[in-house]
Amino acid sequence: MDLILAATPSLLWGIYALILPVIGGSSRRQILGVTAGCLVFAAAAFPFVPHSYTWLTVLISFLSGILWTIGCYGQICGFKEIGVSSTMPISTGEQLVGTGLVGVLFLGDWASTPAKTVGFSAIALFIIGVAFTSYVERKGVEGGVDDGDTKANSMITGLTVITISSIGYVGYVAIIQIFAINSFDAMLPQAVGMFVGGLVIGGREPNKLTRQTALLLIPGVLWGIGNLILMISDARLGVAIAFPMSQMGLIISTIGGMVFLHESKTRKEKISVSVGLTLVVIGILLIALTKTL
Secondary structure, three states, rough: OHHHHHHHHHHHHHHHHHHHHOOOOOOOHHHHHHHHHHHHHHHHHHHOOOOOOHHHHHHHHHHHHHHHHHHHHHHHHHHHOOOOOHHHHHHHHHHHHHHHHHHHHHOOOOOOOOHHHHHHHHHHHHHHHHHHHHHOEEOOOOOOOOOOOHHHHHHHHHHHHHHHHHHHHHHHHHHHHHHOOOHHHHHHHHHHHHHHHHHHHHOOOOOOOOHHHHHHHHHHHHHHHHHHHHHHHHHHHOHHHHHHHHHHHHHHHHHHHHHHOOOOHHHHHHHHHHHHEEEEEEEHHHHHHHHHO
């Protein structure tokens, strides 16, 4: 039962990435709806989770939430530029490189030589995986020139916004770890920070209170549920098991983007994304291994 629980965040976060494009709306409207959904869930769950606050806990958690919003907004922009199936492996790989380096430089992770060897091997796999995932074919399947130049330009833009997104996501995780704040304590003030960030980004969106905005609360609630379940799984199973299982949602979102969202890719691009995805997944498993060394 605990293993099923640990796998649930990956399912929810994979679905989250797939339903955002289906609901639609501008990037600003989407971030406004998603962050509102996160706040609604955090407020509803607040009476049922343990929490203890200091001013430092509230302030750092609030800032962490704003960083998450920067990360989420960049990721949403990435979905629109290069699709979910390309964005998710790149985003996950970059985030794991960033969190790995923060762990080594500031938190004393990978202290042993075997852990460093495995950890930096994982980082190498992430970098290679991102390179494969970002491949764009310049010629069509029949050999004629297609929209390869346009796709290449979109990929450059996509990589830029995803990298900014990853910096936000890494900061969101790192600041909580550096100040050793309990995840349950952080949940509500983080969600407030997320929503404030969403208001700043989406505040100029016309006609905010629409049916579409209301529907966009759904992926935000899904993300919040997945986040809470991950906290519970960490406590029950340990990070070494709960963390890699929670990251496997990128398999659902990557394959789902190609199959269900019908994102346009040539045969070579599909193969390249699949190779990149595989390398990122192997890297995730290696990161999990470092937590036991």
